Amino acid sequence: MAATAEPEEWVRGEHSEDEDDGVQQVPLESEPHVTNHAKTVAVFKRLMADDKFADLVLVVGPTKQRMAAHKFVLMTRSTVLRSMLSGEWRETKAGEISLPEDSPEVWKELLAHAYTSKWSNAPSLLLDVKDYADRYGFGDLADDCGERISAMLSGEPENVMTMAAKAVAMANPVIRDLAFSSAFLNTATALRSEGILRLDRDALLTFVSDPRCATDEVDVFRAVVRWGLNQMAIAHAEGKGPSPIGRSKEDLEAAYSFLSHDIPGRAEAQEKCVGGGELEFEPAARGSSLAREARRRGKAFIPPHEMHSADVPDDASFLSLTDAQMAGLGPKLRAMRLRAKDTLQHSVVQTAEPADLREVLGEVLDAVRFPLIDAAGLAADVGPSGLLAPEQLVELYCHQMVPFSEAWARKTVAGFSNEPRAPVAKLLTISLWGAGGASGKHSGGAAGGAGGYIRVHYKLLPDDRLSVYVGEGGLADNSDSVMTSAAWPNGGKGGYNYKTGSGGGSSLVTSELHDGKVLVGAGGGGGGTAAHSWSSGGGGGGGCKDGKMGQGGHGQMRTAEALRIGSDGGGNGGKDDSNGSGSAGESSHGAGGLSGSSTNANGGDGGEAFVLESAGVVLLSKINATSAGAVACDESGKSAGGGGGPGDCKRGSHGLVIIENSASGKRLKFEFSEKEPAVVCFEDL
Incomplete structure (x- = not known):
């Protein structure tokens, strides 16, 4: 005998206390453009929320959270639960399944998908939901999660770091490495994402040490500091560490005390550095050396050896220069100090006590390639943080003055790698005019x-x-x-x-x-x-x-x-x-x-x-x-x-x-x- 369908405008829905059969007919005439699929979803959503006719209870997690469900729904969606509920299992007779080690949050997502084919798609839950879906035989949900993972890996750098952090927590190095590889396609966005804060220190070290972590190096430094401050805030909230409080402007000035020595006036610096020409003190564009920035602005860049005759060996430590050698570098260095000081006057930096933050960061700080950061970045971000010693900052500033051929030949500067990073992708700006x-x-x-x-x-x-x-x-x-x-x-x-x-x-x-x-x-x-x-x-x-x-x-x-x-x-x-x-x-x-x-x-x-x-x-x-x-x-x-x-x-x-x-x-x-x-x-x- 052929099955008959109910009229399209009526569906079985919410329970009414006034009806003996427990079935209320709910008109959907107010939603004439809703598809049949949407109507079905609406029905099952109401069913999920109504536990009056539920015949199964899931007891989930250490808190034993009870979740009502319907056997026929779960048996049609999960191969594992179909086997469990259709046999002579204890759970079948008791109408209750205990899942003490599972997460109630994840099971809510499984049930939502079982009833409505939808779930929250939260990046922080994606790998857990995929794991549970595979474990309990929710095939459709596992496929949906697989597609979502592929989408994130191919074009969602703001979410992919959340996936990487979850993979680390689940001890899944394969997914972690895939997520990192995806993040390297847009490193700048990945470094600014909230997901990077969820990495543990070893995972963060792996990420920022990778040559493919290629962007403006000052962005790497900022991300590392942000991660460290977040770790300190978490520890402080748990009563396990100091607060990541901000330091005063006076403290920052004190950290830059080495800039205040022997700085000539602006006019004198201009006269000595560029022969009376204009010397701009505004911060250089991020990621540019002084020479490249000078070329961009159409100005001549005068290397130090053309300003003075001081002969400085390529491998010399700037901290061990003789007075004569430092005098030869003096005018340009003083100008750069003046630029740094001017930048500092307009910066507002809030960070933790340097010693506390250095302890939290550990080896991660050493993975930042500080020689790749330009003078403006050193002045506005690195110096005020107090994370580097003044001697290291001086050496990094002096490195900015070295001609390109010599600068790139150095493997390390001030103890930090000077190796250029190798970007996975180069972001191009393409401008076109038709004829x-x-x-x-x-x-x-x-x-x-x-x-x-x-x-x-x-x-x-x-x-x-x-x-x-x-x-x-x-x-x-x-x-x-x-x-x-x-x-x-x-x-x-x-x-x-x-x-x-x-x-x-x-x-x-x-x-x-x-x-x-x-x-x-x-x-x-x-x-x-x-x-x-x-x-x-x-x-x-x-x-x-x-x-x-x-x-x-x-x-x-x-x-x-x-x-x-x-x-x-x-x-x-x-x-x-x-x-x-x-x-x-x-x-x-x-x-x-x-x-x-x-x-x-x-x-x-x-x-x-x-x-x-x-x-x-x-x-x-x-x-x-x-x-x-x-x-x-x-x-x-x-x-x-x-x-x-x-x-x-x-x-x-x-x-x-x-x-x-x-x-x-x-x-x-x-x-x-x-x-x-x-x-x-x-x-x-």
């Missing part, structure tokens, strides 16, 4: 549209290779019987009936690691029309979509409508004089080309921008072009990819791509020169 479209024929030829601008972050892995395509500016070339040339790599052609401009090419970057897909693309501008009746439509700007490099459509010439339609983000070509409305092309990311006087032909549409979020590309900013004017970067003010014209066959400007290593500041600039993509490898940045 502009060309104008049409005759002196009144309408202007082409400008290319759009986009800026993103992308983590480059060692085994990845990027291909960089810089869009070519649109053209209005060739004879009156041949369509204009297509701008590389994907601009649409302009028509030859009273010649119109071709669309500008898209600028884009593809990744070999992601099967050649487009990571990010900036749309090219559309081509403008001729200033004459019978004009063709303007060519469409190049664009990208769904990881593909699209193609701009060609300007219409009373025929071949199919060729006018752009593909995969490429702009459509404009309609010709017979079919158009005399309007500008649509502006997507690249701007649409304009329509000239005396014609109904339309300008070509601009191309679309694209970001491959599935590859971890993060959009920072995007500016759509709206005219022929080149779009300026919102950060640097740099512009590129302006539209050609107005005027007779004016070519569009080429696009531009700039890729910068966000940590080191190393920058690669790509301009259009030939119709070939440039290749960028991990070592290039």
Whole structure:
């Protein structure tokens, strides 16, 4: 006999004292858009909360917390409980299962999933829930946890350290190492996460000692101090240690007493260090040496050996320099001291007593690579903490003055490793401008549209290779019987009936690691029309979509409508004089080309921008072009990819791509020169 279903608007639900059968029909007409699955979940959620008809009790943990449940639910969800409850087990007869060593918190999650297929997904419970699900045969939950673990390991650095800490507590080195490897893909975020505070000292030492723990070294130091202060706070709350109290400004000044000796005035320091030129005392950018910071600001960096003739051996200890040698280094060192003192005046540092914090940190403090921290970081963070001796700080400051070739040759400075870390991934900032479209024929030829601008972050892995395509500016070339040339790599052609401009090419970057897909693309501008009746439509700007490099459509010439339609983000070509409305092309990311006087032909549409979020590309900013004017970067003010014209066959400007290593500041600039993509490898940045 076929089973019959209850009417969809009625379900069996909460118990009513007024009904003998204990069943109340609950209308769901107030939720007409709820799916049948959601309705079922709602029913079982109510069932879980109603213990009147529960026929099983779980007694969990040392506190013997009692949790009511229904055998039929657990038997359908757990293979272990199905076997236990369907046989001649003592638990079956007693209707009670004792689990004295289990966690009530975890069992609440198991029951929630058993009834509703949902649980809290708390990172701190993930490994425990996975362990229990495997142990008790909750297969669906185990699969869900496995997927959640994979997701965290592949792209959640803020949560992955919590998983690592849990793996350490569970003595699971495999998961710990997987979590650490994932964290090294975004070390800075992992170091700032709350999860790092849950590591024990040995695990933290393992993490910060690893060469892959690559970020600004001052962030490593801050994370280590934060962990130490948290450990002290926990111990103090348990009555086992001193409080991590803050020290006064006077104490910090005293810790920096060595800075107060023999410091010249600002004018004297400028005169002696840079020959009367300007010497800036603001903190340098994090992660930059003084020399690199000077280059970034466009200033000359004068090494110590060019300032004075003191000859200091590469392996000399700065604490054992002669008076003559220290005098030779004096002006620059005094200037750096002044910079440190100025920085200190504006810093507010709260930390524990140094001796107490050093005892808590132990070997972890020695794992910080202090020589990699710049002068500003030493002044603002390391010095005020009091964790290093003044002699160590002096030696670290002096190390900042050594030329690059000598500085990198040193293995240790002040007893700390000077070995550069080896990042698992390099965070790149990629800025792209699409190329502009060309104008049409005759002196009144309408202007082409400008290319759009986009800026993103992308983590480059060692085994990845990027291909960089810089869009070519649109053209209005060739004879009156041949369509204009297509701008590389994907601009649409302009028509030859009273010649119109071709669309500008898209600028884009593809990744070999992601099967050649487009990571990010900036749309090219559309081509403008001729200033004459019978004009063709303007060519469409190049664009990208769904990881593909699209193609701009060609300007219409009373025929071949199919060729006018752009593909995969490429702009459509404009309609010709017979079919158009005399309007500008649509502006997507690249701007649409304009329509000239005396014609109904339309300008070509601009191309679309694209970001491959599935590859971890993060959009920072995007500016759509709206005219022929080149779009300026919102950060640097740099512009590129302006539209050609107005005027007779004016070519569009080429696009531009700039890729910068966000940590080191190393920058690669790509301009259009030939119709070939440039290749960028991990070592290039």
